[in-house]
Amino acid sequence: MREPDAADTPTHLRWTWLAASGAVLLGVLALGLAVGPVSINPARSFVEILDHVPFVHVHSGLSSRDANIIWELRFPRVVLAALVGAMLASSGAAYQGVFRNPLADPYLLGAAAGAGLGVTIVVVAGHPITGGFLDPAPVAAFVGALGAAVLAYAISATSGRIRTPATLLLSGVAVMSFLTAVQTYLQQRDADTVRTVYDWILGRLTSASWSDVVLVLPYFAVTGVVLVFHSRALDVLSVGDEEAASLGVPVKRVRLTIVAAASLATAAAVAVSGLIGFVGIIVPHTVRLLFGTSYRVIVPLSIILGGAFLAFADLLARTTLSPAEIPIGVVTAMIGAPFFVVVLRTSKATTG
Amino acid sequence: MRKSLLVVALSGALVAGSVAVSTAISAAPAIARGAPAPKRIVSLSPTATEMLYAIGAGKLVVAVDDQSNYPAKAPRTKLTGLQPNVEAIAGYSPDLVVASAATAQPQLKKLGIATLVQPAAKTLDDTYREIKQLGGATGRTKQAAAVVAEMKAKIAALTKSVPKNAKTLSYFHELDNTLYTATSKTFIGSLYSLAKLRNIGDAADTTDTAGYPQLSAEYVIKQNPELVFLADTKCCQQSAAAVAARPGWDSLRAVQAKHVVALDDDVASRWGPRVVDLLRSIVHAANDARKA
Numbered sequence: 001m002r003e004p005d006a007a008d009t010p011t012h013l014r015w016t017w018l019a020a021s022g023a024v025l026l027g028v029l030a031l032g033l034a035v036g037p038v039s040i041n042p043a044r045s046f047v048e049i050l051d052h053v054p055f056v057h058v059h060s061g062l063s064s065r066d067a068n069i070i071w072e073l074r075f076p077r078v079v080l081a082a083l084v085g086a087m088l089a090s091s092g093a094a095y096q097g098v099f100r101n102p103l104a105d106p107y108l109l110g111a112a113a114g115a116g117l118g119v120t121i122v123v124v125a126g127h128p129i130t131g132g133f134l135d136p137a138p139v140a141a142f143v144g145a146l147g148a149a150v151l152a153y154a155i156s157a158t159s160g161r162i163r164t165p166a167t168l169l170l171s172g173v174a175v176m177s178f179l180t181a182v183q184t185y186l187q188q189r190d191a192d193t194v195r196t197v198y199d200w201i202l203g204r205l206t207s208a209s210w211s212d213v214v215l216v217l218p219y220f221a222v223t224g225v226v227l228v229f230h231s232r233a234l235d236v237l238s239v240g241d242e243e244a245a246s247l248g249v250p251v252k253r254v255r256l257t258i259v260a261a262a263s264l265a266t267a268a269a270v271a272v273s274g275l276i277g278f279v280g281i282i283v284p285h286t287v288r289l290l291f292g293t294s295y296r297v298i299v300p301l302s303i304i305l306g307g308a309f310l311a312f313a314d315l316l317a318r319t320t321l322s323p324a325e326i327p328i329g330v331v332t333a334m335i336g337a338p339f340f341v342v343v344l345r346t347s348k349a350t351t352g
Numbered sequence: 353m354r355k356s357l358l359v360v361a362l363s364g365a366l367v368a369g370s371v372a373v374s375t376a377i378s379a380a381p382a383i384a385r386g387a388p389a390p391k392r393i394v395s396l397s398p399t400a401t402e403m404l405y406a407i408g409a410g411k412l413v414v415a416v417d418d419q420s421n422y423p424a425k426a427p428r429t430k431l432t433g434l435q436p437n438v439e440a441i442a443g444y445s446p447d448l449v450v451a452s453a454a455t456a457q458p459q460l461k462k463l464g465i466a467t468l469v470q471p472a473a474k475t476l477d478d479t480y481r482e483i484k485q486l487g488g489a490t491g492r493t494k495q496a497a498a499v500v501a502e503m504k505a506k507i508a509a510l511t512k513s514v515p516k517n518a519k520t521l522s523y524f525h526e527l528d529n530t531l532y533t534a535t536s537k538t539f540i541g542s543l544y545s546l547a548k549l550r551n552i553g554d555a556a557d558t559t560d561t562a563g564y565p566q567l568s569a570e571y572v573i574k575q576n577p578e579l580v581f582l583a584d585t586k587c588c589q590q591s592a593a594a595v596a597a598r599p600g601w602d603s604l605r606a607v608q609a610k611h612v613v614a615l616d617d618d619v620a621s622r623w624g625p626r627v628v629d630l631l632r633s634i635v636h637a638a639n640d641a642r643k644a
Contacts, residue, residue: 036439037437037439037440037443038439038440038442038443064464065442065445065463068442068462068463068464069439069442069463072459072462072463073438073439073442073459073462073463074439189560190560206435206437206438207438207455207456207458207459209458209459209462318437322437322440323429323430323431323432323437323439323440323441324430324432324435324437325435325437
């Protein structure tokens with residue numbers, strides 16, 4: 001990643017960019033609401049949503065069936081996709097900044113694999129995957145994601161000689177490989193649950209409901225605020241630990257805070273939606289290519305455009321083979337893998 | 353320091369806001385529903401589809417899943433029972449959905465659509481109970497009782513046709529051409545037991561395989577079953593000739609005596625009224641093998 005340079009990369013978020021990204025997000029949300037296996041008048045659908053705003057009473061004229069489809073199925077799903085996308089993209093951006101590595105994302109660091117292992121253990125132990133606040137699955141995902149991130153951090157912090165940000169990433173890769181192997185072993189040993197776990201691993205927003213939205217909303221709010229407020233610190237960290245320290249940034253504490261927030265966001269996203277890859281890479285890099293390399297730009301725009309990206313990917317996932325669904329992880333990987341190659345080819349000049 | 357305080361305060365405010373929104377959302381009124389007899393049924397289970405038509409509730413069925421191929425007149429759609437798309441189901445405006453798993457139940461409930469979950473039967477009694485349950489749910493209690501009575505009578509007659517002192521023969525039930533099998537503990541295995549047949553897969557079963565172990569070709573050849581039943585004629589194009597052509601299988605007693613029986617995959621994997629047909633194939637094959 002290049003050092004932020006005031007001459008060619010603006011460090012301040014321009015309102016026009018914010019407005020444009022916001023418009024893209026709203027456009028995708030509207031599209032997601034308008035399209036589905038059952039054709040429902042889009043204008044009336046929007047009125048139906050308005051009707052649910054407190055103190056607003058308007059009549060959409062939709063049949064109760066269609067009104068329920070909009071309010072109980074489509075809208076929570078579109079909103080959940082946007083929240084999950086925002087959390088994965090912003091945690092990807094944060095990991096990339098903290099570890100000064102353009103390929104860092106929740107997956108490479110083992111956090112997602114940790115969450116995956118947690119949920120697999122829950123399923124193998126005979127519990128269904130449910131999204132209630134203190135149900136076993138989300139709790140296990142949190143424990144797994146945080147545990148994996150802390151483990152990766154601990155391994156790199158205690159590794160002797162060469163301690164660079166790359167060390168953390170490498171220990172993350174080791175943690176991820178190990179946790180994924182354990183998960184696959186558990187899954188193969190227990191033939192009955194293979195299908196449940198497999199469906200979940202590929203990512204699922206199929207059964208999205210308001211309770212899932214409620215589950216992730218507080219985490220989205222807290223981690224979003226923490227990451228946005230630390231975006232200047234991310235800029236300073238990208239110059240180098242010693243330089244940052246000389247500028248008065250408490251490097252260790254800031255790094256830990258950012259990693260904790262990003263891992264929390266990952267865990268919440270994984271708990272409700274399974275493993276959805278590549279969002280944490282595609283979105284921050286697109287923002288970087290389009291708007292500049294300052295984290296004061298990347299973090300907020302990744303939140304907004306991450307939401308838009310995943311809501312759009314989910315739209316493809318549920319309409320391409322309708323009424324069957326493509327796992328959303330397949331859609332994001334199909335777009336993400338080629339994109340990953342492009343990033344690799346164009347990031348030759350970056351320092352690791 | 354001031355900044356971190358600001359962060360904490362803002363996070364707090366946002367959490368409070370989220371909780372307020374959450375409460376508003378969960379306070380949304382649930383849909384009230386009565387329980388009159390359903391008029392529009394969607395079946396996501398091929399077995400339930402067969403049962404519904406057998407008890408004369410076929411005209412209430414507005415859509416069935418992509419696997420429900422019997423009876424042929426059932427309104428087959430692209431709906432899938434494995435990962436049901438709730439919105440697509442709701443598009444048929446059903447007032448009752450019958451499925452073999454509860455996957456879609458929570459979301460259907462939010463739309464005010466009742467779901468009847470009828471999991472795979474483990475015994476014939478489960479089958480009878482599910483048929484009667486569908487009869488009760490569709491206002492066809494009498495028809496359902498008649499279907500069950502007829503099934504019981506036919507099964508009793510078939511069981512009776514197996515001689516009391518009949519010799520127990522060994523058999524292999526093939527689920528697919530990678531040699532997955534069903535043991536005597538399974539639903540289909542219980543039908544073979546009625547015909548006094550001994551399952552060669554039982555010894556290979558563990559708690560993890562739960563009645564459906566995968567056997568090796570070597571194991572099957574060593575066990576040398578006297579009968580082989582193929583429940584993979586449609587999925588995997590298996591036949592008596594294909595089995596005989598497998599390396600080493602030509603020496604099997606079942607192959608030598610031409611007691612390799614082709615079953616209909618669908619009938620052999622469902623637990624509806626057609627289990628009578630399945631039992632008939634099994635009993636006839638077993639009796640023929642004993643005469644030989």
